[in-house]
Amino acid sequence: xxxxxxxxxxxxxxxxxxxxxxxxxxxxxxxxxxxxxxxxxxxxxxxxxxxxxxxxxxxxxxxxxxxxxxxxxxxxxxxxxxxxxxxxxxxxxxxxxxxxxxxxxxxxxxxxxxxxxxxxxxxxxxxxxxxxxxxxxxxxxxxxxxxxxxxxxxxxxxxxxxxxxxxxxxxxxxxxxxxxxxxxxxxxxxxxxxxxxxxxxxxxxxxxxxxxxxxxxxxxxxxxxxxxxxxxxxxxxxxxxxxxxxxxxxxxxxxxxxxxxx
Numbered sequence: 001x002x003x004x005x006x007x008x009x010x011x012x013x014x015x016x017x018x019x020x021x022x023x024x025x026x027x028x029x030x031x032x033x034x035x036x037x038x039x040x041x042x043x044x045x046x047x048x049x050x051x052x053x054x055x056x057x058x059x060x061x062x063x064x065x066x067x068x069x070x071x072x073x074x075x076x077x078x079x080x081x082x083x084x085x086x087x088x089x090x091x092x093x094x095x096x097x098x099x100x101x102x103x104x105x106x107x108x109x110x111x112x113x114x115x116x117x118x119x120x121x122x123x124x125x126x127x128x129x130x131x132x133x134x135x136x137x138x139x140x141x142x143x144x145x146x147x148x149x150x151x152x153x154x155x156x157x158x159x160x161x162x163x164x165x166x167x168x169x170x171x172x173x174x175x176x177x178x179x180x181x182x183x184x185x186x187x188x189x190x191x192x193x194x195x196x197x198x199x200x201x202x203x204x205x206x207x208x209x210x211x212x213x214x215x216x217x218x219x220x221x222x223x224x225x226x227x228x229x230x231x232x233x234x235x236x237x238x239x240x241x242x243x244x245x246x247x248x249x250x251x252x253x254x255x256x257x258x259x260x261x262x
Contacts, residue, residue: 002067009063013056020052051124058128062135069139069157098134100223104230105130111234118176119233125172129165133158177229180236 002010024034024044033041034049043049105126112120140154178197182190204221 005066006063009059009066013059013063016052016056016059020049020056023052024049047120050121054124054128058131061132065136065157069153096134096137097223098130098137102127102130102134104223104226107230111230115234116180118180122172122176126169129169132165133162173226173229177233180233182236184236184239 021031021034024042025031027044027048028042029044029049030041033039033043037043037053105123108119108123108126110123112118112123136154136158140150140157143150143153178194181193185193204225208221
């Protein structure tokens with residue numbers, strides 16, 4: 001039987017999916033393309049269609065989570081934690097860094113609208129992951145009165161998904177941000193920049209493994225690294241890509257006078 005929370009999220013998912021199909025049709029897409037997510041036929045405006053599909057998928061995931069955790073029912077939580085009764089509820093105590101991360105996602109959206117579509121897509125991914133993580137964290141912090149039990153409940157819900165989601169986001173931030181920088185600088189400069197960044201990442205990983213850093217310090221370093229990558233990507237996207245020479249099997253496509261060689 002579906003819980004009230006699951007019914008709400010499933011309803012939002014259905015409405016967002018219907019809105020995506022309608023939006024695709026209004027913006028010039030075909031019915032088959034809208035239903036098949038572009039596999040057969042066009043979907044009209046890709047940006048709006050993709051956003052509505054992302055909302056539908058995220059709401060569907062939240063509905064499934066609501067079914068799994070039974071809307072944080074006290075008896076079900078006590079059974080999952082191996083307790084006879086659930087301790088009284090208390091204010092949340094878990095340190096959350098999803099606020100700055102959501103601001104980072106919004107910044108990517110704004111930058112994407114101005115300079116590069118890649119940043120816009122990255123911002124959507126960051127905000128979807130933040131929505132899932134922050135929602136589950138807010139729910140688990142108020143699940144019981146015991147912080148240890150709350151942490152166990154949260155890990156059981158997000159544990160299998162957290163590493164792939166966060167790994168995908170970090171990979172996207174590094175690839176998109178650094179690619180704009182490497183394409184903006186010269187050929188020699190790209191080698192130097194790539195080498196320096198590789199050394200910094202490798203050295204930082206060794207330092208965090210050897211030193212007993214607190215969670216706040218690690219979070220601060222990750223935020224600073226993300227802002228540095230985003231800032232470099234913005235500058236690189238604003239400067240534009242350098243002119244890249246193309247070569248054929250017989251040498252350069254351009255002669256010494258700049259004309260196309262035969």
